[in-house]
Amino acid sequence: MVRTADEASVFPDVVVASIQMAPKVGSKAANLKRSIELIEEAAGHGAVIAVLPELANTGYVFSSRREAFELAEAVPDGESASAWIDVARRCKIHVVAGIAERVEDRLYNAAIVAGPKGYIGTYRKLHLWGDEHLFFESGDLGLPVFHTEIGRLGAVICYDGWFPEVYRLLAMRGADIVCMPTNWVPMPGQAGEHMAMANTLAMANAHSNGLNIICADRIGTERGQPFIGQSLIVGAQGWPIAGPASKDREEILYASINLKETRRARHLNAFNDVLRDRRDDIYDPMLGTGWPLPRH
Template identity: 60%
Template sequence: GELATNLAHSLDLIQQAVARGAKLVVLPELASSGYVFKSREEAFAASETIPGGPAVTAWSEIAAEHGLHLVAGICERDGAKLYNSAVLIGPKGYIGTFRKVHLWNEENLYFEPGNLGFPVYHTEIGRIGMAICYDGWFPESYRLNALQGADIVCVPTNWVPIPGQVPGREAMANILAMAAAHSNSIFIACADRVGVERGQPFEGQSLIVSYTGWPVAGPASRDKEEIVIADVALGEARRARNWNAFNQVLRDRRSDVYDEMLGSEVKRGWY
């Protein structure tokens, strides 16, 4: 709920990342508002419209200043509806929005399920898709991005501990991200938060995963704020999809045996 403070802190972190050479920055889920709401009224008060709200305006200004692409989680207001959303911003301003498709726990009290699908945006640095937190538990989220040509999926997230997790074991979300990157030949960049909000602990462990499935940065700390940076060539995700003389992970799908996911508006031969 400390909107101005959170926004100022995000801008400071973006500046730090830019100073280290970042060209694409990913911030956590609901980065400007916080996550644990007490009521829908509180969530509504912490929301803003896209793209005209204060956070998107400030993020657009810093992106323009540094020639930056930026993905950030935000509490979006659209009329009387609220969405747990992510915005993609480039050097020329706002590019597009993703609305979280799979709502987690009490998010169902405040937010509408996302209704924009999994859009992939063509940018100067590559094809960028988005997902948010619990979306990563569904293989379809990453597959639909990959089928639409995504080079990287940016994941603002607020991961929480999972039942059965052994103390000290890496986050389940890390394992899922690695598997999805490998099985779709895409980069995945997950930005999580640390600390405790209103009694809810968060897992941290932000990471950037190569199309090979192996992390190229992170996992970050579980309990300390940290920026993870990797130098990657996004085009490699498409260039290296042929694993050997016979196998290409997207081409080898047997859509004669299982569903083509026609709702993704994917046409055969796109990839």
């Protein structure tokens, strides 16, 4: 597709990065140091968004709520959040990073969003998985869409991606790019060379909603729990544009996204648009009725 100079300046291509790494539970200082090294590497390759895994600074498999509480920290003023905000400013990059957030006596599985101008916002995981129920509260901030100079960003975390309503509501609220910090684990029937179920879900939801989705998974085994890697970046037409990554190595995936092409992807042909074709006279209004659609 050929774009005019005016179109290219208004809707420039942006390079995004999915950072696949191997946090170690309890090793917060080392995990944070490694994450910053990888963010700096991504920025050096021209990325303007870098997504880290779920609970990237603490590790995932907590032995007790006490351990989770001691590793958690305030957002945006805690040590890890402050370090990620600093590297986002210094490297002129947007960072979405999974973190255990402490608010008084409550804990949240959260993601901090930071950019070149500093702290942007926080997302708290809505759908808790397994033993997470022993440590965390369900998210209470809804599905915010963060307006930035590079587009409208949404965030989800891991098991949130199993719920199509999440992606639909983000699309209805105008998101262009959804950033997913995640810690995918093996699923029943998922073995050998089969594509991860999570990858299939990301592709389907990207296509059904015209969204770019950046999935950043972790690798390794933690206290007996294996993680499957296979991070992925999916374009707004539903096809992978980078990855899947390996199952067992740290690596960074890069892809180029153009927001004008993203918004066009929702128009399947001269007659059909995946958002405007919705029969909201039939569906439950909680699936998005009532929000005005962006017109550009």
